[in-house]
Amino acid sequence: MKAPVRVMIVEDSAVVRHLLAHIVARDPRLALVAAVGSAEEALQELPRVKPDVISMDIRLPGMDGLEATRRIMAEQPTPIVVIADSVEDDSLRISMNALRAGALSVVEKPVGVATAGYDALADHICTQLFIMSDVPLIRRRDIGTRLSPRPPGPPLALPDRPALIGIAASTGGPQALAKLLGALPADFPVPILLVQHMGAAFMEGFAAWLDGVVPPKVALAQEGEVPQPGRVHVAPGDQHLRIGPDRTLRLTRDPPVGGQRPAATAMFHSIAEVYGSSGSGIILTGMGEDGARGLVALRRQGGLTITEDESTAVVFGMPAAAVRLGGSSLSLPLPLIAPRVLRLVQGGRPAG
Numbered sequence: 001m002k003a004p005v006r007v008m009i010v011e012d013s014a015v016v017r018h019l020l021a022h023i024v025a026r027d028p029r030l031a032l033v034a035a036v037g038s039a040e041e042a043l044q045e046l047p048r049v050k051p052d053v054i055s056m057d058i059r060l061p062g063m064d065g066l067e068a069t070r071r072i073m074a075e076q077p078t079p080i081v082v083i084a085d086s087v088e089d090d091s092l093r094i095s096m097n098a099l100r101a102g103a104l105s106v107v108e109k110p111v112g113v114a115t116a117g118y119d120a121l122a123d124h125i126c127t128q129l130f131i132m133s134d135v136p137l138i139r140r141r142d143i144g145t146r147l148s149p150r151p152p153g154p155p156l157a158l159p160d161r162p163a164l165i166g167i168a169a170s171t172g173g174p175q176a177l178a179k180l181l182g183a184l185p186a187d188f189p190v191p192i193l194l195v196q197h198m199g200a201a202f203m204e205g206f207a208a209w210l211d212g213v214v215p216p217k218v219a220l221a222q223e224g225e226v227p228q229p230g231r232v233h234v235a236p237g238d239q240h241l242r243i244g245p246d247r248t249l250r251l252t253r254d255p256p257v258g259g260q261r262p263a264a265t266a267m268f269h270s271i272a273e274v275y276g277s278s279g280s281g282i283i284l285t286g287m288g289e290d291g292a293r294g295l296v297a298l299r300r301q302g303g304l305t306i307t308e309d310e311s312t313a314v315v316f317g318m319p320a321a322a323v324r325l326g327g328s329s330l331s332l333p334l335p336l337i338a339p340r341v342l343r344l345v346q347g348g349r350p351a352g
Contacts, residue, residue: 170286200237268294
């Protein structure tokens with residue numbers, strides 16, 4: 001039987017620290033090895049207790065959680081789950097920047113055992129700690145472009161210049177998206193739809209944060225909106241984002257697809273149905289298989305489909321699933337994706 005995952009809690013509030021310790025202690029998958037009240041204490045204890053995963057508060061006395069994340073990733077890389085106490089104020093911006101600095105996910109901080117939804121939130125925190133503890137943080141060297149095998153079926157046409165691009169990401173997504181979208185100009189001539197797996201409460205703040213760090217305009221998608229060039233339309237929390245037959249955005253609370261809502265597979269399927277070979281799809285780092293079957297449908301229509309290469313993906317789950325099913329035209333390291341997309345929208349027609 002696998003040994004319990006070793007957890008370090010970094011939280012300045014003694015009450016919340018005790019609550020998190022209680023949550024961790026009740027889960028047989030986890031073992032608490034340290035609970036400290038500051039980033040400085042965490043850095044001091046890290047070499048001694050060697051945790052498998054860290055629960056990181058953002059608002060800390062002295063060094064904040066963002067700087068602590070940077071230091072840990074530089075000195076002793078360890079999976080970090082950010083515990084955010086607010087989705088409305090400056091702590092959300094710090095949380096998003098911590099994700100960009102290497103933290104793997106962000107979850108809401110529990111308030112108390114009598115709070116509505118406490119059990120579900122406690123279970124979610126434990127599951128995030130358990131899952132993220134297995135994420136490898138050592139990156140392999142870039143291995144360049146990989147042409148992916150075609151899926152079985154009819155021959156595929158070369159992709160047209162895209163009229164709409166869909167992007168999907170999960171674990172490691174904020175950091176990858178900041179790099180990818182940050183390499184695109186503000187006047188990028190093609191609308192982008194984006195599904196990022198994250199807690200529903202964080203999505204508005206995530207979109208606002210991303211808008212502040214990349215040139216294209218980023219905002220939550222609105223029902224009936226017409227996708228605009230130079231704009232990234234983000235799926236809101238707990239709603240599927242699709243493109244309708246009239247080429248306007250559709251938001252629904254239909255059942256989850258593959259356990260996800262929003263689901264990238266639902267988005268990619270709609271792009272395939274409406275845009276065909278003039279649609280394009282990109283799957284970045286992420287856990288699970290969301291988006292893979294949708295990318296297959298899009299590639300079958302002749303659209304260019306790109307997956308992030310294993311050499312740069314924080315978690316290779318979602319891209320790997322798309323490659324395995326034959327949904328990926330190209331597998332590229334993250335820094336090469338934006339240049340390839342720019343060449344395509346400027347009139348190039350790379351082989352699929």
